[in-house]
Amino acid sequence: MSLQDAAIAANRFGLGARPGDLKAIAGDPRGWLKAQLTPEKSLPAPLAALPPTEDDVTAFRRWLAASGLAESIGAYRDALKPGAPYPGAAMGAPAPPATDPEPTAADLASPRTIKVGDPDFSVEKSFIAWFGPRYVQAVKARIDVAIDTERPFFERLVHFWGNHFTVSSAKPATQAMPPSFERDVARRHAMDSFGAMLRASSQHPAMLVYLDNYVSVGPNSLLVQHPMLMPAAFRQQLKGLNENLAREILELHTLGVRSGYTQEDVTSFAKVITGWTIKAEGHADGETGLFHFVGALHEPGPQTIMGQAYGQEGLDQGEAVLRMLAHHPATARFVATKLVRHFVADDPPPRAVNAVAAAFRDTDGDLKSVSAALVDLPEAWAPAPAKVKPPEDYLVSAVRGLGGPRLTGVQLTALFARMGQRPYYAPGPNGWSDLGDDWIGPDPVWKRLEFASAVGQGMANAGLNPLAVGEDILGPGLTPATRDAIARAESPAQGLALLMVSPEFQRR
């Protein structure tokens, strides 16, 4: 029976304790965590209500057509074809539709259209009008699931893998896609093998569009050599190699940067995955938006990557390279380092990294065993908080701890934008930072104080005793200094706010 370990399990490995949680899990905190390491039996209801993947992919094409951009002047088409990057991933991105009401089912069924030629047309406005409701609904679903889950460690792992394999809404063509990517890749494979998750990610339409691979074609492929065989519309678009996805798979998803691969390896790998694309609208079998290998766009011939020859034909060639990457010792080390940094300490203790990397290697990257190895790290159970909660987890843990308030999707997206972490809007393919210093600068700390103050006032009449809540959710982690500050607060609202800005609540 350890309340100390229970607090660590619920707060450091989870999404924050709810009242009563610590007592319930104190008998076996490690066992409580490991019991969560099973595949999900069924999707949580808010996620099951989101549109299917095919629908997300075709939404972009429908927007192009509905806004009039598809038939508009060539310059528009150039700028807006899927694959065009979007300025302002972190800062200048269009604000969530804060002036719109919460989206209704009707909004989602027939999104508002601002067309070329409308007096207030701009690409950004048209985009927000079309995709905003979809985004707001997805954020609300993600946060509600995080608040309500009985398996917070599993949920943290889903978020971790969704961030490891980042697809960001900051790029227009993929604005609608990260939620379905997270569901199809991170959530579905969180307890599977790393190799299965890597393959699912590398062949997911969202990733293929986000990192431009769906338009990357082999210079010596059949269709590039004989363009008259291609539909005219594609001739302009499909001209050659794009090495973006190949590079990021090596740098961010598997081996890690500076692990020994060269520019030549990147180029060869890019050739290996040419022809990995998505089904176009109007495809013969009626399905659109899913992975599609087009042999006629694939660069023929063997390729050498990191000194090893890959002579396979077609799709098999890329799958063989992915298998090699999933089993490479550098991948085990890179993934272990990121996991330990995420759950244990900004500066990962080498012994802990070795232990998790060994679990990865010994089990061929079985993510259930790798996750269990994290729980077994003695370093993870040191009482002093070693991590700072990023804004999303901070907000979720506050709502779990206080039992409210339940915010709307519009409120959530607006708040997260100001706190510097809009869900699904990671600034780049490397995802959100896992370093405390990135979340503990003056501005983020101020935004948390604003949030705590507002929520404290909002929950002031809920009949909560701030000190009792603090003891309940932080256990022995509640410091005497915070206890004093709460006890001396001038109102319950101020007491709750002080609890939520206390160092032990901002950290974990």
Next chain:
Amino acid sequence: MPGHPLDRRRLIAGAGLAAGALALPRLAWSAAPTDRRLVVVILRGAMDGLSAAPAYGDPAFETARNGLAIPRPGQDGGALELDGFFGLNPALKGLAGRYAAGELVLVHAVASPYRDRSHFDAQNLLENGSDKPYGLADGWLNRALGGLPPASRAGRRDLGVAVAAAMPLMMRGPSPVSSWSPSLLPSPDAGLIARAQALFGATDPKLAAALSAASDAQREAQGMERGQDNFPALMTAAARFLRAPDGPCAAVAESTGWDTHAGQKGDFGALQRNLRGLDAGIDALAAGLGDDAWSRTAVLVVTEFGRTVAMNGTAGTDHGTGGAAFLVGGAVKGGRVLADWPGLRAGDLYAGRDLKPTADLRSLFKAALRDHMGVEEARLEREVFPDSSSAKPMDGLFRQT
């Protein structure tokens, strides 16, 4: 939850709160040389230098860029002429005007010492000031602020400010700095702020320092237009901090989305939009500072690396090496292009694909810190940019007052 402070109406009210009543009294700007201001703008994602500043005078330019060459000055969509060889992208009208007014130096074929192709490593190196990614744990601008002449430091709460929701590495380190970004929620009351500050002071020095700096920034920003976070609005905010007599003397701001792997061409392309935003941002900074403060200000506009010279298979460009940087401001001795031009023929390129760098960004940084901000050169070599002896400071970039 009626009356709840997170009520949607309150959350969205920020957008409507006009800037009307905000103007702080314009305080006199004293003429001491300690009033110099330095702003660093980081363009994250790698700006295509040959589109921002086309070298249309190079006979190989059009061929080398194949489909991406900006037309020559005078043609439809053509470059804005600078010196008969280099021009500016037509989206950079404001900067072209500043070139004519002697306020802009274009530095071309320039790069940091980084020679690989990872954005994240390259940005880390650009900001940490060493010659390798993760070579130092804090930022060169912060370390440089520690070397300001005592007269420049006197009377300031913070020496630097980041107009960003997260503190960029360049500004992290031991010197007192702050960060600020626009908000929507009502400010916490003074009682809560004081109690939180006391609690942090007793238990958590990092949180205590962060909250103390944030409170200062909030006082400074009081009345600032809320809810606006596009690049020009951020530069207006930077001006607001910098023009206060006891405000910081350095600022860093970021612009993102420059990674144009695809669809780079065209008036409505991401690159053009970004360049227009950058141009408007510099104008907003100058306007916000006013003529007097602007005359003592220099702005460095830099990116982590250039992009490939040739267009890739998707009408964009991939990660490259050499690129362009801008030095602009009233304190700059401008109207000049600094470039030891390496040429664009196939044999001239770095690794067969990139503009070959012939200048080191650290030479530009050192010049700004030494000649504009008064940081001793020995200190620059020792602490700010260790292992940079090959990168001598550029000379004569600033007006002497």
